[in-house]
Amino acid sequence: MATDGRSPRSASAPAPAAALEGTGFVHVVARADGDALAASGLLARALAARGTAYQVSVARTVADRTARIADRELAADDATVAIGAVDAPDIESYTRLDADDRPATLAALETVRELDATPDHGLALAGLVAAGVEPGAGESEWVLEAAAERGLVERRPGVAIPTDGPVDGLAHTTRLRAPWSGDVDATRDALTTLDVALEDDLETFTSDDHRAIGSLVALDAVGDDAAEPIAAETIQRALRPYATPEGPFATIGGYADVLEATAREEPGTGAALAMGHDARDPALDAWREHGRRAHGALSSASTSRYDGLFAIGIDDGPVEAVARLAAATRSPEPTVLVTADGEAAIATRGEGALGATVEAVARELAEVGIDGVAYDGGRRRGYLRYDASVDRATIVQIVRDRR
Structure with missing residues (x-):
């Protein structure tokens, strides 16, 4: 296992956008998490808009990414972009998109703009949330503003989940932990105490319905005997989500949760989702299994x-x-x-x-x-x-x- 000499990108490599100018094919090798998936999707969509052929693959470890880059024979007009660390001090045939101390999504947004492409703001916000960045915080302020101006997001009461059904969404989300997490029947039982039509889609709910669900979830998450004080901060980040009326998932936070899940459970599905392909249903299946297993293991x-x-x-x-x-x-x-x-x-x-x-x-x-x-x-x-x-x-x- 090589561990020495790792660098953000090869010493002679140009900046990402410059490295992609004039290329005929780009191979993107991404880290297996929601932030890197979003970054790969943003870059792939920009390449597609320019008519540049590309391939996205997801690799779980530094060694896996290094092997994929080292084993590939590049044509004269090919380029390789790594999202995540690579142990390749002697390989000059790739460019590192991101840095270890900054979300890959932010680096991808910079590159996309330098390529004169328009990023998918919903995907970008989901990637930032997956990286632990609150929408609109710090460098992400312009992303949220652009999404809001285009009507892509709107803040509402309730909880950040990806599905239109509250029982399904709350049972499988890994953005919070409550006594009923991971168990659909227990989640439904908890929500039946509310005067809310649980079988209806979220888009038909009133603000009062969303508030009722948010209040119950917050009380259960914080009041759980096993919860630590940090749970109160965590649940606040899951409340009052940014809904996505035209997006593939109900909320930005839910989108981020699906990216995180597919990156680990079914990276090919996650990559397809991030690239904009019709992968919503298999992505949700992977997300459900991921959430069920995570909560079950913790219990x-x-x-x-x-x-x-x-x-x-x-x-x-x-x-x-x-x-x-x-x-x-x-x-x-x-x-x-x-x-x-x-x-x-x-x-x-x-x-x-x-x-x-x-x-x-x-x-x-x-x-x-x-x-x-x-x-x-x-x-x-x-x-x-x-x-x-x-x-x-x-x-x-x-x-x-x-x-």
Whole structure:
């Protein structure tokens, strides 16, 4: 496993937009998360508008992306764009779109504008939310303003979910955690206490209907015996969503949730969705399965607490989603480590990128002779893959030592 000499992009590579000028074919290799998926979709749509052929592939680890770039033989007018870190200091045939400490979606928006293309503002906002950026915050202010001016988003009461049905949306979302999360029947039972027609579509609901649902969800999420104080902040980010009247999903936050889910469960479907293809139904199927598995794994997890670190052990489930959910709702510590057989994930509520930490853990595992070590890291998240024979206590100890 190569870990040294990693750089944001190859030393002689031009800026992304310049690297794409005059190209006949572009291969985009993206990190497996919602932010990178959105960035790849924004870039792909800009290339399509220019008549440039392209291919988007999603790779789970730094090693996976490196192999895809290194193994590809490029024609004279081909270009490769990486979204996410690559261990390729000696490969000069690619350009890194993003940086470790900034959402890939923002970098993609800059490149798209430099290519004189108009970005899909709904996709961009969803990518930013997936990256942990509130719509309109910081550099994203112009994106929200442009979307609002075009009538693409409108803020309303309620909860950020992707589906038109509230029971389905709330049962499977990973943007919040309540006692009924992951269970459709339990979610329906909780909502039947309200005077709301649950089988109707959200678009037919009144503002009072949305407010009633939002209030119940907030009370259940914060009032859950297992909830930590951070859950109150998390639920606030899921309330008063930006609805998308013409978008593929009901809200921007729900769109982001689907991007995150498909990036891990069915990356090909996620890439197709981000590129603008008709992939809504399979994407929602993947999202439902992702949410069900994540909530189920967290419900049956074992936990241990250390200074600054909350360790969670699960038998099966999407480790990254479980780590993100726990950090946002269940962890008394700012950093969460989730371990399963042969893989682990780290999530943090802090602002720093976790790439260096995960890389150091991966290096230490490789140095002691562990097979199959691979990793990936980004803003507030990290992923590890290793031989399933490694004891979970070993992973916990290494992460504790490296924090």
